[in-house]
Amino acid sequence: MSQRTLPRLLQSPAVLLLLVWMLVPLGMTLYFSFIRYVLNSLRRPEWTSPSLSNWRGLGNYEFVLNSKDFWFAVQNSIFIVCSILFATVILGILIAVLINKTFPGQGIVRVLLISPFFVMPAVNAVLWINMILDPVLGLNGLAVGGINSLVEGLRDAPLVGWFFSMWPEFEPISFRATQTSAYAVIMMVTWQWTPFAVLIFMTSLQSEDQQQKEAAILDGASTWSQFRFLTLPHLGRPIAIVVMIQAIFHLSLYAEIEIVSRGNGNKNLPYLIGEFANNNIGAASATGIFAVILANIVAIFLLRMIGKTLME
Amino acid sequence: MGRIVLDKVSKKFGDVEVIPPLDLTIEDGEFAVFVGPSGCGKSTLLRMIAGLEDLTSGDIEIDGENVTQVPPSKRGLAMVFQSYALYPHMSVRKNIAFPLRMEGMPQAEIDKKVEAAAESLNLNDYLERKPAALSGGQRQRVAIGRAIVRNPSGFLFDEPLSNLDAALRVGMRLEISEMHERMQTTMIYVTHDQVEAMTMADKIVVLRAGVIEQVGSPLDLYRAPRNKFVAGFIGSPKMNFIEGEEAAKHGAHTIGVRPEHIEVSASSGAWKGVVSVSEHLGSDSFFHVHDTGLAETITVRAGGEVGFRHGDTIHLTPRDDVIHKFDSSGLRFE
Numbered sequence: 151m152s153q154r155t156l157p158r159l160l161q162s163p164a165v166l167l168l169l170v171w172m173l174v175p176l177g178m179t180l181y182f183s184f185i186r187y188v189l190n191s192l193r194r195p196e197w198t199s200p201s202l203s204n205w206r207g208l209g210n211y212e213f214v215l216n217s218k219d220f221w222f223a224v225q226n227s228i229f230i231v232c233s234i235l236f237a238t239v240i241l242g243i244l245i246a247v248l249i250n251k252t253f254p255g256q257g258i259v260r261v262l263l264i265s266p267f268f269v270m271p272a273v274n275a276v277l278w279i280n281m282i283l284d285p286v287l288g289l290n291g292l293a294v295g296g297i298n299s300l301v302e303g304l305r306d307a308p309l310v311g312w313f314f315s316m317w318p319e320f321e322p323i324s325f326r327a328t329q330t331s332a333y334a335v336i337m338m339v340t341w342q343w344t345p346f347a348v349l350i351f352m353t354s355l356q357s358e359d360q361q362q363k364e365a366a367i368l369d370g371a372s373t374w375s376q377f378r379f380l381t382l383p384h385l386g387r388p389i390a391i392v393v394m395i396q397a398i399f400h401l402s403l404y405a406e407i408e409i410v411s412r413g414n415g416n417k418n419l420p421y422l423i424g425e426f427a428n429n430n431i432g433a434a435s436a437t438g439i440f441a442v443i444l445a446n447i448v449a450i451f452l453l454r455m456i457g458k459t460l461m462e
Numbered sequence: 463m464g465r466i467v468l469d470k471v472s473k474k475f476g477d478v479e480v481i482p483p484l485d486l487t488i489e490d491g492e493f494a495v496f497v498g499p500s501g502c503g504k505s506t507l508l509r510m511i512a513g514l515e516d517l518t519s520g521d522i523e524i525d526g527e528n529v530t531q532v533p534p535s536k537r538g539l540a541m542v543f544q545s546y547a548l549y550p551h552m553s554v555r556k557n558i559a560f561p562l563r564m565e566g567m568p569q570a571e572i573d574k575k576v577e578a579a580a581e582s583l584n585l586n587d588y589l590e591r592k593p594a595a596l597s598g599g600q601r602q603r604v605a606i607g608r609a610i611v612r613n614p615s616g617f618l619f620d621e622p623l624s625n626l627d628a629a630l631r632v633g634m635r636l637e638i639s640e641m642h643e644r645m646q647t648t649m650i651y652v653t654h655d656q657v658e659a660m661t662m663a664d665k666i667v668v669l670r671a672g673v674i675e676q677v678g679s680p681l682d683l684y685r686a687p688r689n690k691f692v693a694g695f696i697g698s699p700k701m702n703f704i705e706g707e708e709a710a711k712h713g714a715h716t717i718g719v720r721p722e723h724i725e726v727s728a729s730s731g732a733w734k735g736v737v738s739v740s741e742h743l744g745s746d747s748f749f750h751v752h753d754t755g756l757a758e759t760i761t762v763r764a765g766g767e768v769g770f771r772h773g774d775t776i777h778l779t780p781r782d783d784v785i786h787k788f789d790s791s792g793l794r795f796e
Contacts, residue, residue: 359545359547361543361544361545361547362547362548362549362550364514364541364543364547365541365543365547365548365549365608366549366560367514367533367534367535368512368513368514368534368535368539368540368541368561369535369560369561369564369608369612370535370536370561370564370565371535371560371564372564375564379549379551379552379560380549380551383550383551384550384551386551
């Protein structure tokens with residue numbers, strides 16, 4: 151045996167297991183995506199069991215590409231992921247810088263800040279859509295109602311009454327509507343994932359070299375310049391990590407979309423797969439392959455970006 | 463210009479007074495070294511001069527102007543840190559240019575100044591590298607370059623050589639001394655290494671627990687230390703202190719004899735002892751002598767060719783003219 155054979159032999163069970171773990175589902179998805187396969191069909195009962203005799207070629211792919219929701223789902227997936235990334239990174243940096251200073255009660259504040267991350271996604275969605283964003287019973291409805299009654303009261307006030315009587319009555323926004331449901335999802339996921347960004351950025355800020363800051367102070371750098379030229383470059387790597395991990399997680403959002411609007415005006419690829427999978431497994435599998443391709447494109451971009459920051 | 467005056471400067475951290483009120487004047491163009499054991503407040507004092515630490519009381523003047531409330535960057539001082547404190551994401555060029563960029567200097571002028579500083583520090587070949595790709599000595603040079611380009615009225619060094627290996631340290635020591643000769647700018651240098659203090663300083667300030675024990679030129683401190691602490695701190699190897707009967711013969715509570723002021727002989731001498739360890743450096747030999755009945759160990763320096771070994775009997779004779787006498791409170795008297 152050569153020197154390399156034994157280690158490779160010892161590694162092989164684990165590698166094989168992982169390979170099987172990955173290749174079997176991928177292979178099955180590929181197989182299903184090329185055949186006609188539905189869960190229930192009274193007209194064509196032979197399609198209800200997977201078989202090569204039901205070969206459809208690229209027909210499923212064509213069907214998915216021509217379905218009205220596909221391109222919308224692709225765009226919407228990217229829109230949701232990018233919006234959440236943008237918001238969590240900016241909020242995360244701001245909050246991390248803010249709580250990096252020592253202040254009384256910082257232990258409790260830090261625990262409270264992290265806690266949204268431990269809420270289950272479905273619970274998070276139910277809480278937000280019912281208690282905060284609901285146009286009647288939620289904070290949204292109560293706040294708008296409060297403003298309206300305040301303006302109502304001020305209309306009769308002396309001196310300023312004429313000004314307020316020009317104001318219209320405000321309408322609360324319904325976040326289950328077609329136009330707004332994506333924003334509801336972005337808001338609730340941002341709330342849940344900002345703590346993750348804060349946690350990572352905070353650890354990184356604590357490892358920042360204080361002597362560098364002092365040198366910068368002596369060099370005449372303002373607080374903003376210190377942040378811009380020292381802290382931000384120092385955070386480059388953690389930002390890349392946060393973006394990569396979150397992108398992978400948010401491409402597969404499902405519970406929030408289901409609970410907010412059941413896909414009304416707001417679908418992503420996993421949700422579309424779910425819809426197809428109600429009956430048409432072939433189309434769902436084809437969509438799954440598209441999702442894999444999209445995830446790989448995103449991953450290549452992200453790996454490039456991270457590689458670049460790691461090189462610097 | 464760069465005359466720095468500390469007037470009753472003091473510092474408290476909470477209730478702990480690390481520096482009791484202290485007066486000190488550093489003349490323009492002087493190379494002053496703050497030396498003392500670790501924790502003596504020498505770095506704190508330097509940081510107070512730089513403006514990185516607030517004063518609890520007292521005033522700092524630079525060139526006659528009270529700068530106690532002036533922010534660090536406006537004091538006209540540049541500092542070189544122990545960890546170099548280079549900006550890791552910037553190239554050497556950008557590191558050196560950073561203070562000028564913060565001043566808002568035009569780019570053409572910045573380039574000229576950076577090139578000139580790099581030239582004088584032999585950094586031209588490394589200008590586009592990141593600090594991580596440099597050796598310790600090169601990083602130190604970049605830190606000095608960043609200080610030089612600001613054209614400060616004074617340089618502050620906070621143990622700048624302690625992260626370098628021994629050979630490099632000697633080289634950088636010479637370079638900093640040469641830089642001082644060339645620029646004739648005020649420099650304050652903090653170290654715990656008395657060799658650095660002796661070789662570089664015009665004026666040594668010996669500190670203990672935030673209190674100035676003595677201020678003077680290296681040779682003044684060597685010849686006439688004010689007390690036992692300074693006598694023990696300056697000079698290498700350390701001065702031997704002898705108490706009791708032998709000291710009483712000289713009318714003192716304690717006498718101090720430097721290792722280099724003792725004659726050795728195999729046959730006869732004032733004191734007799736047994737060599738426990740002998741260190742041969744080639745140019746010199748150091749003998750640690752036990753069983754003299756005077757002190758636990760007497761250290762002696764002799765020529766490189768003197769060849770006592772472990773266990774040999776040795777006779778010692780101190781040179782009478784250079785015996786230091788101390789009273790019971792540790793102060794030196796003639």
